[in-house]
Amino acid sequence: MRVLVNGEARELPDAISVAELVAGEAPGLGDGRGVAVAIDEQVVPHSAWDATKLQDGQRIEVLAAMQGG
Amino acid sequence: MGDLELGGRSWGSRLIMGTGGFRSLRSMEEAIAASGAEIVTVALRRVEVAASGSVIGSLRGAERFLLPNTAGCYTAHDAVLTARMAREAFATDWVKLEVIGDDRTLFPDPTELLDAAETLVGEGFVVLPYTNDDPILARRLEELGCAAVMPLGAPIGSGMGIRNPYNLRIIVEQASVPVICDAGVGTASDAAIAMELGCDGVLLASAVARARDPVKMAAAMRAAIEAGRLAFEAGRIPRKLHAEASTPVEGTPEWSS
Numbered sequence: 001m002r003v004l005v006n007g008e009a010r011e012l013p014d015a016i017s018v019a020e021l022v023a024g025e026a027p028g029l030g031d032g033r034g035v036a037v038a039i040d041e042q043v044v045p046h047s048a049w050d051a052t053k054l055q056d057g058q059r060i061e062v063l064a065a066m067q068g069g
Numbered sequence: 070m071g072d073l074e075l076g077g078r079s080w081g082s083r084l085i086m087g088t089g090g091f092r093s094l095r096s097m098e099e100a101i102a103a104s105g106a107e108i109v110t111v112a113l114r115r116v117e118v119a120a121s122g123s124v125i126g127s128l129r130g131a132e133r134f135l136l137p138n139t140a141g142c143y144t145a146h147d148a149v150l151t152a153r154m155a156r157e158a159f160a161t162d163w164v165k166l167e168v169i170g171d172d173r174t175l176f177p178d179p180t181e182l183l184d185a186a187e188t189l190v191g192e193g194f195v196v197l198p199y200t201n202d203d204p205i206l207a208r209r210l211e212e213l214g215c216a217a218v219m220p221l222g223a224p225i226g227s228g229m230g231i232r233n234p235y236n237l238r239i240i241v242e243q244a245s246v247p248v249i250c251d252a253g254v255g256t257a258s259d260a261a262i263a264m265e266l267g268c269d270g271v272l273l274a275s276a277v278a279r280a281r282d283p284v285k286m287a288a289a290m291r292a293a294i295e296a297g298r299l300a301f302e303a304g305r306i307p308r309k310l311h312a313e314a315s316t317p318v319e320g321t322p323e324w325s326s
Contacts, residue, residue, distance in 0.1 A: 006115040026116045036113065036158035043153045061115070063154050067097065068112025068140050069087035069225065069252075069274040 004059045012054060019049040025062050034065035070298050073270050075247050076163060076195040076216045082107045083264070084294050085136070085249065087274025090226075091283065100277050101133065104287035108134045110165055110272070112141075113155055136197070138165040145184035152189050164189060165219070165251075165272075166198040175225040175252075179206050183213065190214040199251050202236040204243060211246050218244060219251035219272060222263060226275045228255025231262050241267035257286075257293035264297025265305065 001014050005025065012021070018037050026035060037044045038061045044052050054060065072079040086106040091097035101109055137155030142148035145168060152164040168185050170178035177200055189196045196215045200206055207218040220240055223229035230253060231237060241248050250263035251272040260271045271294055280286035 033160075034158050035116070036154035038150065038154060041150055043157050045157060061154070063113040063158065064116045065135075065158060066112050066114045067088040067091065067094075068110060068138055069089040 001054065001056045003054055003057065006060070006062055015053045017050055018044050018052045018054065021054065021060065022049065022062060026064060036063050037061065038063075070295060070302065073247065075249075075270070076197075080107050081105075082291075083270040083298060084260075084291060085110065085270060085272040086277065086287075087272065089140075090275050090278035092278075096283050097278070100283040100287040103284045103291070104277065105291045106133070108136050110136045110138050110274070111159070112138055113151060113158060134163075135159050135161065136163050136165050137161065139167050139185075140169075142168050142185075143170075143178065143181070144168065145181045145188065148181070148185040149188050152185075152194060153192075156194070162193055163195040164197065166196050166215075176221075177201055179203070182206075183209055186210055186213050186215055197249070202233045202240065204236060204239040207240045207248075208243060211244060215246065217247040217249055217269075219249040221252040222250050222259065223253025223255075225252045227253060228259075228276060229253055230255050230259035231266070234262065234266055237263065237266045237268065254290075257289040260290050261293040261297035261300075264294055265300050267301055270294075 001012050003010055003012055022035060022037060039058050072081055073083045082105045084104055084106045085108045086101050086104050087110045088097055137159050139148040139151040142151055148166060148168045155164060156162060166185055166189065168178050168181040170176045179201065182198060182200065186196050186198050190213055197217045197219055198210050198215050199219050200210060202220040207220060210218050220237060222231040247269035249270040249272050250268045254260050254271060254273040254276045256276060263271050273290065277283050277286045277290060
């Protein structure tokens with residue numbers, strides 16, 4: 001399955017969940033506080049991370065808290 | 070000195086601190102503590118460039134209210150998506166709305182800003198827009214339902230102070246939501262001037278983060294904002310060209326000369 005993660009083309013196992021993706025991308029971010037995920041510009045709530053499986057061709061953004069004005 | 074009433078809550082500090090530009094997380098933590106700020110802004114970025122989870126850890130540990138921003142957005146579309154992501158990431162409806170017009174001035178783009186504000190207010194956000202020092206635009210933002218207006222004193226990070234105090238005064242005069250001076254403050258007197266003009270608060274980052282001694286500058290800002298607010302509440306004397314004696318003239322002895 002090919003998807004775009006934060007603008008980068010990636011080959012991922014089929015039926016990987018959002019929770020699994022986040023655990024792989026941002027292992028230090030634990031409980032997901034300060035992290036948000038969107039699939040094709042739709043926010044995926046934390047409560048749906050386990051149940052939401054990625055699909056081929058999707059554009060995924062994984063954002064995390066950082067310092068800023 | 071009265072509390073700041075903002076977004077339906079009372080705040081003891083009228084200083085909102087940005088968390089960007091510090092040399093280290095430790096420097097940021099110490100400066101924020103010295104500033105007394107209760108509200109601090111944070112940003113969202115793609116995970117590979119996000120410093121680490123520690124920024125949120127250190128800020129949350131200190132029980133501060135995290136106000137996400139939409140820094141780096143140039144369109145209403147991007148700002149709205151970023152705000153929705155921030156709502157999920159930080160579990161808050163509050164957003165410091167920034168929609169930038171160009172990267173040389175970092176001035177807000179007024180039409181995109183209004184578009185984004187309207188959408189986000191409609192989605193139930195507490196919208197705090199970073200805006201130009203334009204009274205008409207400030208009024209439009211207030212009419213759309215923004216919880217405050219946050220006019221710039223000067224370009225972000227410029228440290229040029231309050232470049233158009235007259236416009237700020239007009240914005241303050243007409244606003245019935247809090248006015249927060251956001252951007253441009255370079256040193257303590259700039260923050261004091263913003264408060265003396267009647268602003269309800271000041272949002273700043275660079276002036277502290279990039280000072281030689283951020284902790285000392287944070288303390289200076291805290292004192293300046295308190296002093297400026299007290300002076301505003303006290304009511305300054307009018308400016309006059311000529312002197313007015315403070316010692317009574319009556320009863321002055323007449324010496325033979």
